[in-house]
Amino acid sequence: MYKEHKKVFFLYSLIVLLAVSSPCFAERAEEELYGGISQYCGTIKQTLTAISHDDSRMRAELGAYYEKIANNYIIPLNARFVKSNQPNVGLLELQKQFAEEREEFNESYIEYARGMEVLIAVDCKKEPEKFYGQLTKLREARAVVNQESREMEEIIEKFYYAVEELYEK
Amino acid sequence: MKNSSGARNLAILGVVAVVVTLTTTLVALKIYHDTGDIYLDRSRPGYLPEKKEEDEEEEIFEFQDTGVITNGVIKEYLEHFEKEMKKEEYFKTETLSGEALGIPE
Known part of the structure; x- marks a missing residue:
């Protein structure tokens, strides 16, 4: 019975110790994180600037691509169908989705780019907490842009396969 | 007298023109920045294709919006x-990871 009590007491003490010390661990982890940000602020900023520039080029490339797909493929094909008195409702709907999604992509990219500007402007040496908070927001914004670009590609693929179906008929 | 006031007026006009x-x-x-166009503008220096990219021959296909639609055309x-x-x-999320940025997360 004594041994049982001893076991329970030991287990209870361990639980209490873990409960009390876990905030300390979390605090230490945060200190390390902010300390690291502060220490390597210069390098982090350089990397972010390079990423920002790459992102702008990527955006320019994607913009040209979407414009080409719209002006050389989607719109003229639908126009040709309409002029031949054979308007294809499915393809017209995809054209509409393409335009709407492109607008959403542009808006999400603008928000992301603004966030990047704000992040680069933060002095990560003096304000690592603020920097990390802004970085977290920026990661979410980038995930949205990534998702929007995937959705654009899905619509383009849908359009391609819809036309392929017509050809196979 | 007339000349000096004329010269003065001309100077004022010049200053006003510069200020305007x-x-x-x-x-x-400010409008360019606030509307977000600055982030979408593909004509900014640095975002235009490099000369060597322009010089490469590219077959440009332009589908005509008029004409008969045949299987061959499709x-x-x-x-x-x-x-x-x-x-x-595009815009992979790993690009902003702690590892990529050198942040000990």
Whole structure:
């Protein structure tokens, strides 16, 4: 019975110790994180600037691509169908989705780019907490842009396969 | 007397013209930034294709919006369309990871 009590007491003490010390661990982890940000602020900023520039080029490339797909493929094909008195409702709907999604992509990219500007402007040496908070927001914004670009590609693929179906008929 | 007042007026006109130009330029730049166009503008220096990219011969396919639609036309259309389609991922999330930025997370 004594041994049982001893076991329970030991287990209870361990639980209490873990409960009390876990905030300390979390605090230490945060200190390390902010300390690291502060220490390597210069390098982090350089990397972010390079990423920002790459992102702008990527955006320019994607913009040209979407414009080409719209002006050389989607719109003229639908126009040709309409002029031949054979308007294809499915393809017209995809054209509409393409335009709407492109607008959403542009808006999400603008928000992301603004966030990047704000992040680069933060002095990560003096304000690592603020920097990390802004970085977290920026990661979410980038995930949205990534998702929007995937959705654009899905619509383009849908359009391609819809036309392929017509050809196979 | 007449000449000096004329010269003075001309100087004032010059100054006013410069002030108006600067003001309108600043307003235009602010609008350009606030609307987000600055982030979408593909004509900014650094975002234009490099000369070597321009010099490369590129077959430009332009599908005409008039004409008969035959199987042959659709087939050619699909061949060019498939070549254009990009199959890569853009704005990968790993780019801002702790590892990529050198942050001990």
